[in-house]
Amino acid sequence: MILLVTPAAPASVHGNDVTARRWQSILRELGCDVRVTNGYEPGEYAALIALHARKSANAIRTFHAKHPGAPIVLALTGTDLYPDLVTSGVEQDILALANRIIVLQPQALAQLDTEQRARTTVIVQSMPDIPDEAPRHDVxxxxxxxxxxxxxxxxxxxxxxxxxxxxxxxxxxxxxxxxxxxxxxxxxxxxxxxxxxxxxxxxxxxxxxxxxxxxxxxxxxxxxxxxxxxxxxxxxxxxxxxxxxxxxxxxxxxxxxxxxxxxxxxxxxxxxxxxxxxxxxxxxxxxxxxxxxxxxxVAPHKERAAWSDVLTQLSLPVPRPVAS
Known part of the structure; x- marks a missing residue:
């Protein structure tokens, strides 16, 4: 079981929750059991994925204390990264606890130091094709x-x-x-x-x-x-x-x-x-x-492949093959 922590309210339309639910679906497609919560909840977990370094800091510390050998994946959001990690209140110990760091576009790498970049994967958020809707012709x-x-x-x-x-x-x-x-x-x-x-x-x-x-x-x-x-x-x-x-x-x-x-x-x-x-x-x-x-x-198969690579890097159970 993977614990996926997001600061967004469950079933909201806020960006972090949309991301968390999509990642839950992708990881399930790859053969993982995933539990989405707003903070640490007791359980037996193989790994933690945490969205937002500052808002999920307590969950990350608690998870590490309860599961010291389990890997932690930290996804940095815009309010973590900008204007910079220090000004945003991201604590160095939280970054240090992350086995892998996720950023959502390549220019975010410029906000990280050399050692942090070595632990970082860029995963662009995907979206299936959205059907056309008839535009308004009067405006x-x-x-x-x-x-x-x-x-x-x-x-x-x-x-x-x-x-x-x-x-x-x-x-x-x-x-x-x-x-x-x-x-x-x-x-x-x-x-x-x-x-x-x-x-x-x-x-x-x-x-x-x-x-x-x-x-x-x-x-x-x-x-x-x-x-x-x-x-x-x-x-x-x-x-x-x-x-x-x-x-x-x-x-x-x-x-x-x-x-x-x-x-x-x-x-x-x-x-x-x-x-x-x-x-x-x-x-x-x-x-x-x-x-x-x-x-x-933004093709969904690319995001699935990126998460498959992350799971492999963390030596988690071998995921199912990713369709191209």
Missing amino acids: FEVAVLAHLRDVKDPLRTAEASRLLPAESRLIVSHAGAPLQDDLARLAREESTRNPRYRWLGEQPRGEALRLLARSKLLVLTSHDEGGANVVSEAIAAGVPVLSSDIPGSRGLLGDDYPGYFPVGDTEALAEALHAAEIDLNGYYQRLRSECERLHDL
């Missing part, structure tokens, strides 16, 4: 899938939409849970006064993916990301991405991707949105072509 709809937290800068797209010319048909559909009361109040006010913006609140995962699949663009405005699930989902849906210029997105989309804007730069985001809307055969098509080129990056 140019863009999706924001971001919970209301400061690190997500969740109202930046709404603010950018106010700068668009009067003839623009762009609207912003924003799905995300109200995790901060102040941001929830601002989102409600923005929905009332800005005809281009609708905050939909927290949506079931299936509804959020359907929103993404029908949209012309996904906009990600975060200050930091470890390697956002939603970018993998957009690639799987064939939906182009506009993203704040952060390592977590560069590690997935590439340094030459044409859809970056400076973090927190409302005017630059507005310019990118307008260019995508009016230049469908030029700028928009470039974004779309780049995301299509990245399609294989």
